[in-house]
Amino acid sequence: xxxxxxxxxxxxxxxxxxxxxxxxxxxxxxxxxxxxxxxxxxxxxxxxxxxxxxxxxxxxxxxxxxxxxxxxxxxxxxxxxxxxxxxxxxxxxxxxxxxxxxxxxxxxxxxxxxxxxxxxxxxxxxxxxxxxxxxxxxxxxxxxxxxxxxxxxxxxxxxxxxxxxxxxxxxxxxxxxxxxxxxxxxxxxxxxxxxxxxxxxxxxxxxxxxxxxxxxxxxxxxxxxxxxxxxxxxxxxxxxxxxxxxxxxxxxxxxxxxxxxxxxxxxxxxxxxxxxxxxxxxxxxxxxxxxxxxxxxxxxxxxxxxxxxxxxxxxxxxxxxxxxxxxxxxxxxxx
Amino acid sequence: xxxxxxxxxxxxxxxxxxxxxxxxxxxxxxxxxxxxxxxxxxxxxxxxxxxxxxxxxxxxxxxxxxxxxxxxxxxxxxxxxxxxxxxxxxxxxxxxxxxxxxxxxxxxxxxxxxxxxxxxxxxxxxxxxxxxxxxxxxxxxxxxxxxxxxxxxxxxxxxxxxxxxxxxxxxxxxxxxxxxxxxxxxxxxxxxxxxxxxxxxxxxxxxxxxxxxxxxxxxxx
Numbered sequence: 001x002x003x004x005x006x007x008x009x010x011x012x013x014x015x016x017x018x019x020x021x022x023x024x025x026x027x028x029x030x031x032x033x034x035x036x037x038x039x040x041x042x043x044x045x046x047x048x049x050x051x052x053x054x055x056x057x058x059x060x061x062x063x064x065x066x067x068x069x070x071x072x073x074x075x076x077x078x079x080x081x082x083x084x085x086x087x088x089x090x091x092x093x094x095x096x097x098x099x100x101x102x103x104x105x106x107x108x109x110x111x112x113x114x115x116x117x118x119x120x121x122x123x124x125x126x127x128x129x130x131x132x133x134x135x136x137x138x139x140x141x142x143x144x145x146x147x148x149x150x151x152x153x154x155x156x157x158x159x160x161x162x163x164x165x166x167x168x169x170x171x172x173x174x175x176x177x178x179x180x181x182x183x184x185x186x187x188x189x190x191x192x193x194x195x196x197x198x199x200x201x202x203x204x205x206x207x208x209x210x211x212x213x214x215x216x217x218x219x220x221x222x223x224x225x226x227x228x229x230x231x232x233x234x235x236x237x238x239x240x241x242x243x244x245x246x247x248x249x250x251x252x253x254x255x256x257x258x259x260x261x262x263x264x265x266x267x268x269x270x271x272x273x274x275x276x277x278x279x280x281x282x283x284x285x286x287x288x289x290x291x292x293x294x295x296x297x298x299x300x301x302x303x304x305x306x307x308x309x310x311x312x313x314x315x316x317x318x319x320x321x322x323x324x325x326x327x328x329x330x331x332x333x334x335x
Numbered sequence: 336x337x338x339x340x341x342x343x344x345x346x347x348x349x350x351x352x353x354x355x356x357x358x359x360x361x362x363x364x365x366x367x368x369x370x371x372x373x374x375x376x377x378x379x380x381x382x383x384x385x386x387x388x389x390x391x392x393x394x395x396x397x398x399x400x401x402x403x404x405x406x407x408x409x410x411x412x413x414x415x416x417x418x419x420x421x422x423x424x425x426x427x428x429x430x431x432x433x434x435x436x437x438x439x440x441x442x443x444x445x446x447x448x449x450x451x452x453x454x455x456x457x458x459x460x461x462x463x464x465x466x467x468x469x470x471x472x473x474x475x476x477x478x479x480x481x482x483x484x485x486x487x488x489x490x491x492x493x494x495x496x497x498x499x500x501x502x503x504x505x506x507x508x509x510x511x512x513x514x515x516x517x518x519x520x521x522x523x524x525x526x527x528x529x530x531x532x533x534x535x536x537x538x539x540x541x542x543x544x545x546x547x548x549x550x551x552x553x554x555x556x
Contacts, residue, residue, distance in 0.1 A: 052464055092461035096479040096555050105475060109467045137555045153465075163464075167392035 002051055002195065004162065007060035009046050009217075020046040022056070022217040028210075030160075033187050033194040035208035035225070037201060037240065043217035044197040048163055051195065052084045053077060064161075073168045082110045086152030089166035091146040093138040093153075099125070100134040103153045110157045123150040128182060144175035149180065155186060162186070164196035168203055180207050183254040197306075201244040205229065205297050213237045230267040230328065245304055246290050255332055259308050260316045261334035262288070264327050266303040275326050276305070283319050285311030308334065339524055342540035347514055348534070354509035358435055359496045365406045366443035368493050371485070373399070375473060381448075385469055387407025390445050395444075402441035410434055411506055416507040421539065431508025435492055450484025451477055483554035490546025494539050509536055 009021040025059040028034045036044045049055035050062050053072065061070045069080055093102050103124055108115045125131045128148040138146055147204070149166060154162050164183065168176040184207045187194050198204060204211045204225060212222040213234065222232040234240045254261065266275070280287055287307045294303035311315045326331045373485045375474040379385060380392035402410070411434045418425045426440065454477055478485070501512020511531055519528025 028412040052466055054460060063506075081464055084464075086461070086464040088457055088461060090455075090457050092455065092456055092457040094462075094476055094480060095455075096482065096553070097475075105462075105467075106465045107469060109462075109465045139555065153461075265442065 001030045001063075001065055002193070003063040003066075004047070004050070006053050007047065007050055007057045007062065009043070009050065009055060010058040011168040019217050021050075021335055023060070024214075024217075024219045025060075025238060026212060026219060028193065028195055031187070031191050032209045033196070033207050035104055035204035035211040036197040036214060037121070037199065038214035039199055041216075042076065042214040045072055045112075046163060046215045047214070048165055048195060048197050051161070051163060052086060052148050059283055069230075078109075082157055083159050084161045084163060084164065084165040085099050085157070085159040085306075086141055087147065087150040087154045087167045089169045091138070091143075091150045091170075093146055093149055095138055098135050099130060099141070099149050102138065102149055103156050106153045106156050112157075112179070120156060121152075124156040125187070128132060128152045128318070143171050144179060146178050147171065147175075151182060151186070155192065157191065159192060159194065160189075161193045164194060166198055167196060169198065169200070176203070177206070183207060201229075201240050205244065205295070209298070218318065224298075226267070226302065229295075229297055230265065230302050243309075245295075247304055247306060249291055249306060253290060257308060257334050259288075259310050260307050260332060261319070262320065262323070263305065263331040263333055264305045264307060265321055265329040265331070266294075266301070266305075267328045268302075271325070275323070276307070278324060278326075279319060282322070283311065283315055285315055285319060287311060287319075336384060339526055341379060344527060344530070346517075347518075348511070348531070351509060351511045351514040352534075354533055355497065355500050355511045357428045357501045358432050358508060359493060361429070361432035361472075361492055362436035362439040362496055363489070365432075365441035367458070367489070368442030370440045370492075371447050374444040375451065375477070377444060377448040378451040378477075379469075385463070385472070388409040388447040399441045399444050402437060403445065407434070407438060407502055410438065411502065415478060415506070423436060426507035428503075428509050431500065431503035431510075433507060435496060435503055435508075437497055439492055441479075442495060443488060446488030447481075447485060450488055452479045452543055453484050483550040486553055490542060490550070492543050493546070497542070498537065511538075 002028055004024050007021055007024045008019065011018045022120060024047060036047065038044045046055050052059050053069065057070060060121065061068050061136065072080055094105065095157065097105065100121055103121045104117045107120060112120070122131060122134070125134055128151050130145060130148050130152065133141065133145065141149065168179050171179060180203065183194055186192055194220055196203065197207070208225050210223065211228050212224050213220045213228065213236065215236045220236055221232070228237060229241055232241045235300035276287055288310055290306045290308055292303065294301055296302070309319050311319070320332070375398070377395050378435060380388040380395070414434045414437065416424050418430050421433055422430045424430050458476055458480060459472060462472045467475070500508065500510045501515070503509055504513025504516060511534065515528050515531035518524045519531065
């Protein structure tokens with residue numbers, strides 16, 4: 001369990017100071033996959049680095065399993081770092097060492113014997129599916145393979161925690177999916193707590209259990225991924241979610257629309273009901289679907305439809321009320 | 336033009352090359368033994384690195400700059416008392432190796448520093464995050480990652496030393512450059528001059544190729 005207790009990080013420059021993280025407090029539970037999202041400069045990367053003290057907080061405490069680690073130094077700090085794996089956006093492999101040597105280095109640092117290293121490194125490489133690449137140099141690997149080496153290196157010492165710093169941001173979509181699947185498998189099989197930071201809501205949506213949204217160094221909101229997606233509270237989160245749902249209609253359609261235009265948000269149970277056809281039958285109107293998407297977050301459906309209600313004005317009012325009753329949220333976009 | 340006795344010339348060349356090799360060898364060895372630690376110190380005491388120490392960094396940098404900004408001929412003369420103190424004489428290739436070595440150390444230290452600067456900061460961060468000690472980071476990350484640059488720097492240093500060693504002839508250091516000046520210039524034996532220059536060009540070419548080859552091999556890209 002990781003706990004941030006009123007963490008602030010201030011970068012002091014010659015004349016000005018930047019508050020990268022402002023008074024952030026929250027907990028990450030053991031065994032969960034926790035996402036921290038935000039745009040660049042939101043302070044998420046700085047916050048992540050306070051966990052293994054690559055960045056010392058200016059004020060506040062970081063607690064891991066109840067122990068205050070904020071002021072660890074020397075060997076105690078190194079022992080802490082050995083128990084926390086970390087992977088990076090740019091993979092950060094040692095170019096002049098083979099895949100095997102890269103992973104082995106993490107164990108050497110942990111003071112493991114060479115006998116132990118030679119067996120355990122192969123186990124880690126097997127987990128990430130790279131045993132056949134053990135003796136090649138990183139430059140011959142693809143981005144996805146490099147990140148797999150990074151993951152093998154990150155977990156080889158059986159850490160409690162794996163920190164992922166934009167681990168998929170340098171990868172294409174397909175590779176991103178396979179890396180995320182691997183992280184999920186590692187979380188399930190080994191019970192490692194995963195903390196990942198990303199600017200992509202997609203990543204969080206795919207694997208995280210809970211998510212914290214940061215902007216300008218502040219924690220805006222925090223909750224399980226489904227509820228943050230289904231009902232984002234903060235305008236910033238709303239815009240993030242909207243961007244991933246990508247429900248922008250061409251302005252031509254919105255402007256020329258004579259009938260009421262509504263956005264219907266379903267979640268959970270609603271999404272599996274035939275609400276649209278029920279409404280059409282009940283009120284004898286037409287619902288013209290202009291845009292829509294149904295996503296499954298953590299196995300729970302979450303859908304958004306933009307429909308045009310074609311009918312009399314009084315009817316439209318009733319339809320709206322009916323929809324409001326039957327779905328999670330209805331938002332009138334126009335008319 | 337005076338007549339050239341070629342058997343004598345060959346003998347002279349062999350002696351001269353031996354002296355050049357001795358001077359360059361000693362100073363290059365000093366460059367490796369002292370220049371690498373000094374360059375590493377300059378790097379790790381720099382901004383944002385794990386031994387950040389402004390005073391040490393400025394002091395080291397200043398020392399290196401003094402040596403590097405003093406013209407070699409002047410340094411050669413300035414260091415005469417020191418050379419006499421260390422070697423017991425100020426004449427001969429071993430004596431010439433003292434100022435040459437000092438220049439080589441300062442020169443190579445800067446090249447070491449810049450080679451280390453080329454190492455991906457992310458890789459250093461990754462090693463820090465793993466819990467590596469500073470010594471492990473230097474030994475297992477910085478040096479292997481910078482090896483190509485270190486070897487290229489060493490090549491540049493070696494080639495510069497060949498050039499500087501010619502000047503060392505002024506204080507009686509001997510060597511190929513000295514031979515070229517004495518016979519080729521003072522005695523107007525242009526053929527001797529040309530032969531030694533060609534041999535020096537070949538020597539430099541060999542050093543460069545050797546350096547490029549080993550650097551490429553070290554980079555593993």
